[in-house]
Amino acid sequence: MNMPRPLIPQVMTTPPTAFPARIRGPLLKLCLGAGTLGLALHVFAADPAPVPPATTTPAATATAGAAATPAAPKAGAQFDWSKVPPVTAPxxxxxxxxxxxxxxxxxxxxVVTGNERKAPPVSPNAPYALMTxxxxxIDYRYMEKPGYEPDLFDPIKRIHMGEDFLLSFGGSFWYRYMRESDARLTNTSDNYHLIRSRFHADFWYQDKVRIFAEFLDARSFGQALAPAATDVNRTDMLNLFADIKLANIKDGPAYLRVGRQELLYGSQRLISTLDWVNTRRTFQGVKAFWRTPTFDLDAFWVRPMITERNQFDNWDTKQEFFGLWGTYKPMKGHLVDMYFLSLDDNRHRALGRNGILGDSITHTLGGRLAGDYNQFxxxxxxxxxFGQYSNQDISAFAVASGAGYHFKGAPMNPQAWLRYDFASGDNNANDGRRNTFNQLFPFGxxxxGWIDRVxxxxxxDFNAQINLHPQPWATFTAQYHRFYLANKQDFLYNAAGAATLRxxxxxxxxxxGDEIDFRFNIHVDRHQDILVGYSKLFAGNFLKATAPGVSPDLFYVQYNMRF
Structure with missing residues (x-):
């Protein structure tokens, strides 16, 4: 297999003075802010709080048992492998x-084998077909503890090569059948198949140096419409990076990561790996990160990867994405996210006042609170x-809010949410101000809604969600959305952020319009899941006027196998 062009030299050969003048100032401020926040976190981390549990949504995380307290090192070992890698719980x-x-x-x-367990089993993967x-x-550190439940693929996991080296392999395969009516807001029906294969190798020298490489092959068959950019990517690298340990600070290690890497932060409203699509999303660049029981702190500079179906992907030299992200976990079940992000887009696609095309730079300042308390x-x-959009000043915002209740002890473990989401729009393209929010790189x-039209x-978006577990191995989720444009003179934007109707x-x-979404997941075993889903978008007045006769729906069945 031909290998892509070297990644590390591409990242490291850009001197600080080579950054465009308009981002050099914000970048210096970002570095100063990183130092200040790092000092603050250093002080806060002196008195660590309890670690939050890993009981989170199956779409994003692994089973709680996988994050259990690492065991003591094996007898005779000179290096404690029970803490390597320092896994970041999503x-x-x-x-x-x-x-x-x-x-x-x-x-x-x-069920088939009659194996009733006393508690959820330790497992590296979430019991769900989608995992961002x-x-x-993925956490296999439990294998350092004697007495763990053996598995067929254990021989390729955590292979100790002497006392100082560790090698591990893994991967996944999925198949999805999709049946769409009025696909992409056209009058076309589409029935097609998606296949994705991934394989990775992970090599460590103690906890000091890591090299991680992950292969990806994504293909589509039988589509009536041209495959989307996220459907096909043949024979490529999803991740290819090196980690170098910088130091131990307070209660946790600090690392520098260089190369091609996936990014996932916070709620994933702004930065996600986007596991729903066949190709996943990845970047290339540099990230420094620090992990402690109560604080995570990241600073990064990357460029998005351009998917090139029949050749190796390369990074987009006309986009720079950099940011600072901190997560504080003050007590069990609660978290606080704080972040500053900048996207510098020099593709000359920003349509400004009087129809003038130009570049844009978008700065995003945000924060988030999430948790559970007494079943609430x-x-x-x-x-x-804020920033600049061609010849317009950016001033836009978004708010996401929700309240729910966990009916603990009730049959089927029910949980219900009521939510309101808002993102601003623009009503005048010639007033010198851009008010349309930029969703960046989300898990939209x-x-x-899974139809991808919003x-x-x-x-x-006024929405509600109900989650049920008819059995511990079965998950049912139902969602309802009612959508309104924030500004009726602006576009309707799809899940990829593209303007579609106006x-x-x-x-x-x-x-x-109104959308309903139903998903049912069957956890077959620790390696296999089956997901069945149906979504329907009922057209409102805006859709009826701008796309007559269109009222799309989607049915899908997915099989996912991980090893």
Whole structure:
């Protein structure tokens, strides 16, 4: 297999003075802010609070048992491998789910074999077909503890090569059947198949140096419409990076990561690996990160990867994405996210005042609270954007809020959420101000419907969700959305952030429509899941006027196998 062009030299050969003048100032401020926040976190971390549990939504995280306290090192070993790698547990997303606990059958295979467990089993993967956390964050450290439950693929995991080296392999395969009517707001029906294969190798020298490589092959068959950019990527690298340990600071290690890497932060409203699509999302660049029991702190500079179906992907040299992200975990079940992000887009695609095309730079300042208390569930996130969009000043914002309740002890472990999401829009393209929110690199489907017709831009979304576990191995989720344009002169934007439909006069109104989404997941065993889903978008006045006769629906069946 031909290998891509070297990654590390591409990242490291850009001197600080080579950054465009308009981002050099914000970048220096970002570095100063990183130092200040790092000092503050250093002080706070002196008195660590309890670590939050890993009971979060199956779409984003692994089973709680996988994050258990590492065991003591094996007898005779000179290096304690029970803490390598220093896994980052994914943050709770919005509408998070608290998984079942207590005695029961936790997979369909448990039912077949009559294996009733006293508690959820230790497992590196979430009991769900969609899992957004990267492969390099999957936690197999439980294998350092004697007495763990053996598995067929153990021989390729955590292979100790002497006392100082560790090698591990893994991967996944999925197949999905999709049946769409009125696909992409056209009058076309589409029935097609998606296949994705991934394979990774992970090599460590103690906890000082890591090299991680992950192969990806994504293909589509039988589509009536041209495959989307996220459907096909043949024979490529999803991740290819090196980690170098910088130091131990207070209660945790600090690392520098260089190369191609997936990013996932917070609620995933702004930065996600986007596991729903066939290709996943990845970047290339540099990230420094520090992990402690109560604080995580990241600073990064990357460029998005451009998917090139029949050749190796390369990074987009016309986009720079850099930021600072901190997560504080003050007590069990609660978290606080704080972040500053900048996207410098020099592709000359920003349509400004009087139809002038230009570049843009968007700064996003935000924060988030999420947690559960006495069976009450809550989340609140606010995001404000400023910067320049061609010849216009940016002033935009978004708010995501939700309250829920966990009916603990009730049959089927029910949980319910009521939510309101808002992202601003623009009503005048010639007033010198850009008010449309930029959703950056989100996991939009999870929040705004799986049909993909609505993105976090120029939208009001009043929504509700119910989660049930008919059995510990079965998960049912139902969602309802009512969508309105935030500004009826602006576009309707899809899940990818592309402008799709608009009535510049505003006479079509703002009522986009109502969407229902149903998903049912069967956890077959620790390696296999089956997901069945159906979604329907009922057209409102705006859709009826701008896309007559269109009322799309989606049915899908997915099989996922991980090893």
């Amino acid at each position: 943050s709770r997303p919005g509408m998070f789910v608290i998984a079942p606990s207590g005695p029961g059958y936790y997979s369909l295979w448990d 956390n990267p492969a390099f964050e 569930l809550y989340e609140l996130e606010g995001m404000y954007q 489907n999870y929040y705004l 993105g976090r831009q120029n939208i009001h 009535d510049a006069t505003g006479q079509a109104g703002s009522y986009v």
